[in-house]
Amino acid sequence: MLTLKQIRENPEEVIKRLRIKNFDASDLIHQVLEADTERRRIQTETDARQADLNLKSKEIGALLQQQKVEEANHARQEVAALKEDLKQLNQELHRLENKLNELLVLIPNLPHSSVPPGKGAPDNVEVRHGGAIPELNDQALPHWDLGTKYGLIDFDLGNKLTGAGFPVFTGKGAKLVRALIGFFLDEAEKEGYREVLPPLMVNEASAYGTGQLPDKEGQMYQLATDPYYLIPTAEVPVTNIYRDVILDAGELPVKNTAYTPCFRREAGSYGKDVRGLNRVHQFDKVEIVQIQHPDKSYDTLEEMVSHVEQLVMKLGLPYRILQLCGGDLSFTSALTYDFEVYAAAQKKWLEVSSVSNFESYQANRLRLRYREPGSKKTLLAHTLNGSALALPRIIAALLENNQTPEGIKIPEALVPYTHYKTIP
């Protein structure tokens, strides 16, 4: 969430910048300012009363030690009214703190100054593209048919075992998944990321820390028996490693990578672009996460984009990089680049990665801070993450683009992991 300081110091600027996200914050911001002023007034009052009470208590203690029981009892009676006041004040303080927090959580992150205005996907701006779009003949099959034809993916079986959106990979298909995971992790490791294998369920505090709660509750699967959520992305556990942590500036950047399955309910997206692997409820993804100094976080964002770009290039997939417009930017992001690869049989661009700088928005919720050498002051760090990469759509594009009469060709970079060159 935004810091109170940001809002207090420049409320009009905050409102103005959130308009780029098509978010009208004026009402919320004014409520925040009001609650904040009131909270500070009450706290000053509460602190003063508490100080009085503390003093009185010490006096009573001293009197009792001097055996002045009479006077002590008298003082005790005096304190009763003070305590009553204090109780009221504390309740009010709690109420205001809660209200303030509830309001702050409803305000999205500010978009970076470079974010173009716009309502949705059509307004995203292409940054660059690469790779050649293959020419396929009329007999070219979409990946869901290829998956069945070569015995790689069984959608019906997934339906039987679980339900729609839970494909089963079999044979060389399963091996391909494992190969991609290994490849992506190795590439990340070469770039200095530490590998983490986190829990696939998180508690409420973690879901809250990265902003899944309270905003996107409907996106996550929640357990019926325990207060845990299945992770929608490795970002959640991996970023939350640093919840309530104070780092030394010298430790930055902190680079972690993780492979995890991801679970998404995708409520409300039925019927649109959901065929085959285009949109599923469980999928595999390698995520890269960095914690960086605020002065360097945008350099880091570019570095992460170029890492992802290397991956799609090595896989030989035609891709384009888009900068998301205000309307398409997520609640918590300040700047996001989406990667799309072209699936030549469907003739569609599929999103395979989203690389974002959250600046201090997540860090504020996480209480993730850093300290400059020799300084006592703690400052909010910046967090960034990106998919590197999400598997299903990569597989869709690989299958479709590389289909030949002899079978499906595997990109050179992947062969050391698949140990086969073709799926005949």
Place this chain on the structure above:
RNA sequence: GGAGAAAUGGCAGAGUGGUCGAAUGCGGCGGUCUUGAAAACCGUUGUCCGCUUAUCGGCGGACCGGGGGUUCGAAUCCCUCUUUCUCCGCCA
């Protein structure tokens, strides 16, 4: 799942109702000494919020796993939750 023990500052570890933000040790930082380093010695050492301050800072409040309670006063007593350890059961 059952029985018992425990959770204190970066770490270790005292503290069972008042003068405890908390002894002591280690670590960290600053200094003395030294050609330099080590050792020794001296000093210092948490986080958050509010008020005040041009700044350094000053003052107040909160925090001893989380939440609630008793009391004029709680690290200390009570309730509850979480976690850890030991034993038993079950189990990959």
